[in-house]
Amino acid sequence: MLRLSSSNSSSINSTFGATNLTGIFIAPHVNSSSTNITSTPILPDPFSNLLEESMLDEISLLDLAMEEGFSQAQASQLEEELDSDSGLSLDSSHSPASPSSSETSCSSAASSSSTSATFSEEGAVGYSTDSEVATAEEGAVGGYSKLCRMSYQNPSQFHGLPQLDNISHNHTYNLPLSSVFAEDPELPISSGKKAMKHSKLQPPQDLYDKHSSRDERRARSMKIPFSNEKIINLPVEEFNELLAKHHLSEGQLALIRDIRRRGKNKMAAQNCRKRKLDTIINLEQGVHDLRRNKARLLKEKMEFIRSIRQMKQKMQSLYQEVFTQLRDEEGRPYPPSEYSLQYSADGSVLIMPRGVTTAEQHRKPEKKQKDKKK
DNA sequence: CTGTCGTGTCATACC
């Protein structure tokens, strides 16, 4: 006559339930059975499966939470921190080359130079110069610094990164400072550099005019009759026309080709670096988003665990309430020490005498009973 | 003095 509970019902004996299952515990067997044990199937509980799984999972959930070392407060805090964007570790090393925005303009100023002094050499150590003639004949125009604007640079992209502002470099490539500045006694090295360094304003235009790249100096020394800007940026057709218009020596032609190649490659390198930087920024943003998402999910998990705990407590009180209202066929209450409600796997709820279990179920109910007595 | 950063250049692969 006894319907034994399923193997896992005993484990949830003290905690099964739903938000409102009072009705299902009303003893349907009062005065209807010759035994004092109910055997009537009870309406399936729509919450049973969900709750069973939840309860069975709770331990592992809690374990997970413990494993991750997170309290709900911590999860909330983490999420807030991530919301405040502090998780994005974009350090200053990702600063753009310079905040300038104009198009490539490495040219022009060279032609205004009238300096005729010479300098010894480029100072390039590891490079094999293509245009050796140019290198050998390279004239010196001291005190020039490069002013090549990056074609890709868009300062608006970095507006949110104040640490990236005010980056200014004075690249006098491969030129010994002595030769760079020797030509202009009005620009002592230290004061000139300090003026650049400590002034957030752009240096005066005439200072820029006196700066040029190595290729510009080479072009001047080889008496190239047009600007490097044209050499580099002219379309092939116009470029060839330009070459045809002038009678140029082999050395001049070789230098011009090198200047064009280097100029193109310079812009390509700048674009390449910009893309690389963008990729890094995007990846960091992705990491930030994923971290924030993880924190949010963790927070949700904690809330679910708390909710499940509250439901269990509620079910416990409902269990007590229902059990105390049950009566046997003679109208007597069931003593809790001798009977308990069992919740079977098929959704039915049975009242069973304690200790009447299968061999497998024997231990846990006893344990539960002990716990109850505590 | 050393490490880092930005940049130009070269070599190479690819289109």
Place this chain on the structure above:
DNA sequence: GGGGTATGACACGAC
């Protein structure tokens, strides 16, 4: 095949 582009590697100056 020449020219352009993309990119890793290297060197160098600035800081």
